[in-house]
Amino acid sequence: MLEGLFYRNRRLLILLMALITVAGLSSYYVLPRMEDPVLTQRVARVNTRFPGADATRVESLVSEKLEEELREIDEIKELRTISRSGMSSMTIELRDDVYEVDEVWSRIRDKIDDARVEFPAGAQEPDFEELEVKAYALIVALVWDNPNHVNYAVLRRSAKQLEDRLRAISGTEDIDTFGDPDEEIVVEVQPDKIASLGLSVKQIAQQVESSDAKLTAGQLRGVKSDLLIDVDSELDSLSRIANTPVQFGSEGHSVQLGDIATIHKGVALPLSSLVIADGKPAVTLGMFVRDNVRIDHWSHAAKAALAEFEQSLADDVSVQTLFDQNRYVEARLSGLVWNLVLGGIAVIVVIVFMMGWRNALVVGTALPLSAFMVLAGLRFMDIPIHQMSVTGLIIALGLLIDNAIVVVDEVRAKLHMGMSSEDAVISTVRHLAVPLLGSTLTTVLAFAPIALMPGPAGEFVGSIAISVILAICSSFFLAMTVIPAIAALFADANEDLEHAHWWQVGFSHAGLRDWYQKSLDFLFARPVLGVALGCLLPISGFVVAGSLPEQ
Template sequence: MTTLFFRFKRLTILTIILLIAAGLGAFFSLGRQEDPTLVERFGFIVTTYPGASAERIEALITEPIENAINELAEIDEMNSTSRANVSALFVSLREDLTETEVDQAWSLVRQQVDAVTPLLPAGAGAPDIQRQYVGAATMIVALSWDEYGDENVGILSRLGRDLERQLLNLSGTEETLVFGDVEEEIRVQVEPEALASLGLTVADLAALTASADSRSPGGRVRADNVNLTVEIDGAFDSIDRIRDIALAESPDGSFVRLGDIADVEKAYQDPPDSMALHNGQRSVFVAAYLQPDLRADLWALSADALVAEFATTVPGIQVETIFRQGDYVESRLNGLARNLGYSALIVFGVLFVMMGWRAAFIVGAALPFTVLSVMLMFRLYDEPLHQMSVTGLVVALGLLIDNAIVVVEEYRLLRSKGQTRLEALDGSIRILFAPLLASTMTTVFAFAPIALMPGAAGEFIGMIGISVIFAIISSFVIAMTLIGALAAWFDDPKAADGPKRFWRTGLNVPPLAWLYRGVLRTVIARPWIGVLGSILLPIAGFMAASTLPMQFFPPTDRDMFQVEMVLPSSASIEETRRYAERLRGVIESYDGVEQVSMTLGDSPPRTYYNVFGSESGVSSFAAGFVKTESAAATARILPQLQREVMTVFPEARILTLPYEQGPPVPAPIELIIVGPELGELNRLGNEIRGLLANTPSVTYTVAQLELGEPVARVMADEASAELAGLRLSQLAGQLRGDLDGVIGGSVLEGIEELPVRIIANDDSRSSLRSVSATPVGARGGDVLATPVAALGEVDLEPQVALIPHEEGLRVNKIFAYLDPFTLPSAALASFLESLEEADINLPPGYELQIGGEAEERGDAVGNLLGTAVPLIVLMIGSVVLAFNSFRYGFVILFVAFLSVGLAMFGVWLFGTPLGFNAIVGSMGLMGLAINGAIVVLSALKTDPAARALEAGAVEQSVTESTRHILSTTMTTIGGFMPLLLSGESFWLPFAAAMVGGVAGSAILALIFAPAAFVLLARGEIKRDELVARVKQRARERHGLLGAAK
């Protein structure tokens, strides 16, 4: 079996052809996206209760739903906010649940919510469960008015919904959303005085109007030969039909019709719930989301054609694609493909120098074969190509030829000793199968924690580990089969007798070889010098790690950035628009800004996988994204822009933020104060905010608990209300009808259904004075209408605006935002020092917790280490079984430990933060660092002369392994060089850890491992000598006893 592929050439050729065909087929059929798809573990439960205060929402809506949800074991985290009229719960499912289990968990959440819904108060809406899609829009299209004159947002809205339907019907589209559209309606504006003279309220009028909209069938006429449906003519089909609705009969016998007391017109919802602005123009955004695991580039071509055709049908409307994820997918994958190509060239160059051209081509063949195998495995695994999966290939590029190098070197060594091609191939495969399998498994176990890591961080970065594992396993199989056969087929029979040229046999520098042998002799003679010298760099790395700043994930290098603006809660949406226009002017004053797109009153379309918000219907909120000419322009603009907007808009909170990698976090620094009393929570929050505000790099601080929101309170006297014929709840309902309107029927225009809204006229809703003058009561005309002011004063009073909960407990979350590109760990450390000096004492029952990036980083690292520990045990176990020795297993374990220190030294040397990527690199490095040590120790352990410490035996054995140790080390470093030199903030810490560790691992393999072997061999020799002496004395004693007898 060891020479099967060499003896049967057709089998080898057919295997290569099949591998090429399957790999290329898989490559062209794989999906393509920028980032991995994350499981929908996050969601919101939104429940409305019109007219209820924040305290009532908390007690009657939020807490019952929280109690029901808390019964589920699948819930990982639950936060809620209770504000006037609305309860919003944020639910996060456990990170160890699979995608199938997540779907089942959401079904359980719905069951619990359905069970508690009947217990909610009358008037509360049904809870709306919204699973949060974690991913960016594939395409965002802006529709803007391109004609002179006033903008007609109604036409834009209808066209936007038409484009939305077309994109939704496009093959591969998951969902579509429209932003900034307005709802058209038939508005019936009535004077409250005229309505009161008829003894009606707005709600009564809406009921009358709805009853006039005849849409119900009147039954069926059934005869012997026909069945006919009976309908009542009179459904609303025009504005005139609505104006003609009869309301009451006048004394002269005529009828008072709706048009006599009200203005009826087609209008837009005013004020609108949300707006969209693109470069200052009122627009409508249409966002389309692609189904996961499909090719974004191919879908984008079809979508582009659809949008272009749509644009030709709407003259006077500017149709512009303002975001196209396909461009980023193409740029990201092309960049990684270039890195892959550069890595391959570097690796081949190293092989050429170290092993000669013939061996370089043989070993280099493992690269395309392995990459094709990995493509096939991706297809079987149903995983698309994205930055993590392709980066895993780049990472594995220098590793996957290690097995091939060792096989070719061992084959050449056996050939140099006079063996035939068949004997050399058989001998090399038999000798190397077990140690290479062990080293392969240790690498697999080293990257398995990354691949198996649960949670959002694992879903994001896990494909790096999976890609490496696929590549390493494939490379082992290919090295044991195809590479061995190719080495024997393309064997150079004159290699032993021909001249030693580096392009034939590899580079050989005698002075360096002489110096290296001298070092080896010193280490063999005095092994403790080798041990102590080898651990200097790892110890320095561990010491340097304590000085490195911490980071979760770095910002992404992107030609876009986010902008978010929050005004005082009383700001109208028109006021928010005026501020947004001023903000756009400030942003566009910077060179390199290409476009500014914002939504007002609603969260913007998602342009990055981890960006999502739950702001909806908040008129004081605006957010969006800014396109720049390059990632360098973004890095240049953001720091200065953030400081300028803080100066220009002191009354607003404006954040200009880079896009961040990793799972979403609400703010870089999050502090959670837990306690029962709102007043005390607010006081403590203000103290904490005061300390945070004085912390370096902090731009804004925000307390989630909001007290003191102004509310117009009618101080109605209950007795006076009774005299007016009203209960207080009826008074509230009547005012709500006047101010917000009541739906009374609908008009069908084509496929658009326009609601008929009955509402008081604008003059009656424009000020508190007009509200005070609103007539109430007079239901049925039995009691004269009474103005609201007669029932009590209308005053502005503060009330609780928002009550946050964490895991069902009242909390006050304090968020701190930082200057762009600032490390949160440094700011948090500075704050904690200030907190300790301030000596803030928390009352009994109150607790301060740390959330934000620090909490997410701790959870992610905990998940990684929790998965790593059992796999490290398996890794060492495989080594113990391969060597059949616990002592050699301990040496390998110590090498793995030292490699982490080497990784830390590399991170420190390149000046990068100690982020999650660096920790991931350190975990993967453990498997790589021990491979060289395994090869050296395996060669020494299988050499009887080396085990006996015969003169020159250890030196010779280590020297024979040195070339492929150095080759694998240099090829591994070469594979990482494009990532290291690219300067990308995301990959630099990872590459620094790997390169620093791999470079140092050669010292561990060639210095520490021989020194440890000599110490172990001396111990074995002494043990054997001791055993021999004991046995000799036993025999002598036995002989004396026999003679005495």
């Protein structure tokens, strides 16, 4: 009979417990860790520049064209557009029931390209950006420590080198840079010299632009193939720019640009963004990690790369860590795990006091085994370890042992009735299977609305309910398989309940027991009163709920 399978086959019992333990521990070390759940990217921004146009022209010639195309996509929940002089800024938000967003964003990009064809001359290409809904894993700053003039070119090159190193770390998803100024090459012409040559600044700019042509110089045609001729004329250095010939006069005379202008490389002013760290100029880098990566492992690799990179920096530049998510994740998860351990210890202490040390050991076995099964379930469902999933396990802590307590008490009672250990296990499982299943399903249905909640709210708190559901289902499975077998193996059928110590069979007080028995007899004789008293507290809760402050 299946009810006594694990009691008769001790090796199968040990194998099942070992399998659950290995699955849970391996999941604990494999599952990604983060502070908060991952939310689907349902918001994007589209910025389109239209230099020289007022807000009315931007609205009619750019914003409305984009809106007409994007309204054809059913998955869009809301379009918010702000048109101002020279700029159209649009925010796109998808519906909460959209989870496969990559395909939707692809179609939105296609619609933006279709609208781009109808833009007037002068309107630039729309800049599409999906907005991240997760925190940076690490934010570091390259700080200029020299109190003298800041060299943004050095900071910029150092930031680029550091970005390349961090991108090479496995698990890095993306890196944002802030305070990184654009570099530019400035050509300052000397007015007296160009005036003597009969040239204007505009003519010189046109000749320099034509010298930096990106087109091929020609083509050689053959019988079987053609060859493109490309002249290496790219203006990629200050010396090449200085040697650029500038023609003047009707006879085609020329002079080098460096003879009539001063050429230097510098930072584009005014600065588009500025970062100050501890009162010093800096360039910061914010790193995102992939959702399937353990942030603690990635953080250790990133810190090692930072330490190595810092050795190669100039004396004027230093590296500062402004934000490290791993510190918060470890502190938060350590606190939650410690609460879980303390809760488990408190539960065991109470069970020792109420049921004795033997039964406490059996019931206590359900706690780690259920936790391991929850971790394995989270791994199967691709749910990381974060504060929501661990909180769900803490919430379920009291529910985990309910089934085990009922089963252990039933097995002990049947053993004291004179049943054999195997018969006690079989009778207990048959007697309690349906009631415990009904209790489990009731709790599952109570938490199901939270687990099935759509949108960002459901993605954030849904893992709490999923952890609870996994925990109580695991508890029911163990109560029907492992717990009755262990209870029968640990139980002492010959123990003297009347003369045993409290730590052997649990605390018992004759006066309290008699009072409780009389109360039950009184209410059973008056069922209407019993039902009324049972409904008193729930009804009172509904009544006073309306007076609670809303937030």
